Amino acid sequence: MASNDNMVAALLRERAVYESRGKTDRVQQVDEQLEHYGYTPEPDETDGPQGRTATPQQTADQGKPPAKKTAAKKTAAAPPAPSTE
Incomplete structure (x- = not known):
């Protein structure tokens, strides 16, 4: 059964390519082969992608002001010159 x-x-991948290229005759041939192998599409598979089912939720970051930018790092000063005393 795994084979x-x-x-x-x-066959489903092949069908998707033919469908994207508009080759309806090849899609029909692949559908016949899918039927031969016992495949029946789920009702929602034929409708295409579905939209959002729930309203979006607010996250903790929404509504906050943008974070402050950090100051650039300062380079270290040159070491003091050796004293000649």
């Missing part, structure tokens, strides 16, 4: 699953997965 049928692999074949169905390959």
